[in-house]
Amino acid sequence: MCRAVLESEETQTAAEGINDGIVYLMAIPYILVGGLGYFIYKKYKTLKK
Numbered sequence: 001m002c003r004a005v006l007e008s009e010e011t012q013t014a015a016e017g018i019n020d021g022i023v024y025l026m027a028i029p030y031i032l033v034g035g036l037g038y039f040i041y042k043k044y045k046t047l048k049k
Contacts, residue, residue, distance in 0.1 A: 002018075006018060
């Protein structure tokens, strides 16, 4: 249903907004996990010294 509505729209602004939202929602977990991994790495590196 959503796909049909987005394809029928002429300006495609809603489709671009939906795509941006999907990318935003997909990127946040990767950024959080990467940041957590970085802090764990730094903590492990400082404890080893």
